[in-house]
Amino acid sequence: MSFYVAMKDLGYMDWNSADRSCSSYSFCSNIKGVLSTFDQLKIIYNNKSSLNSLLSANGGTKLTEHWYWSSTLYSNGYHYFVHMSDGHIGYDWYDTSNLYVRPILTSW
Numbered sequence: 001m002s003f004y005v006a007m008k009d010l011g012y013m014d015w016n017s018a019d020r021s022c023s024s025y026s027f028c029s030n031i032k033g034v035l036s037t038f039d040q041l042k043i044i045y046n047n048k049s050s051l052n053s054l055l056s057a058n059g060g061t062k063l064t065e066h067w068y069w070s071s072t073l074y075s076n077g078y079h080y081f082v083h084m085s086d087g088h089i090g091y092d093w094y095d096t097s098n099l100y101v102r103p104i105l106t107s108w
Contacts, residue, residue: 003040004105005051006033007060013101015079015094018069022103033103038072038080038089040104045087067099 010021018035025033036044044051044063052062065085072080074091081099082089 002106003036005044005055006103006105007055007058008102009061009064010101010103012098014096014098015069018099018101019071021101025103027103027105031105031107033105035069035071035101036104038070038082041068041070041080041082042087042089044068044102045082045084048084063102064100067097069099069101 004027006025006027010018010025013021022033022035027033048063054060055062063084065083067081067083067090070080070082074080077094078091079094080089080091081097084100
């Protein structure tokens with residue numbers, strides 16, 4: 001699975017805002033981003049140290065040591081999220097929690 005991670009977080013927001021913000025985020029050549037899946041967030045977490053080094057070296061911002069939304073549905077409006085400090089997972093209703101968001105690019 002290949003994908004690109006945006007250089008910075010888009011902020012701290014509910015799931016609907018996260019989904020809209022990622023789909024309107026433009027990478028180079030106006031290619032639109034997406035909200036990462038649960039599996040992609042786990043890959044990001046597992047490679048966080050290397051990714052943060054690359055982000056810092058290229059003018060980006062490191063991943064925040066907090067919860068990040070995924071696009072993956074758990075059940076009836078609940079979506080998965082991953083904590084970037086320890087890899088813990090959870091799920092919550094799409095409009096009750098504000099979590100961090102970083103778009104990804106899945107195809108070029």
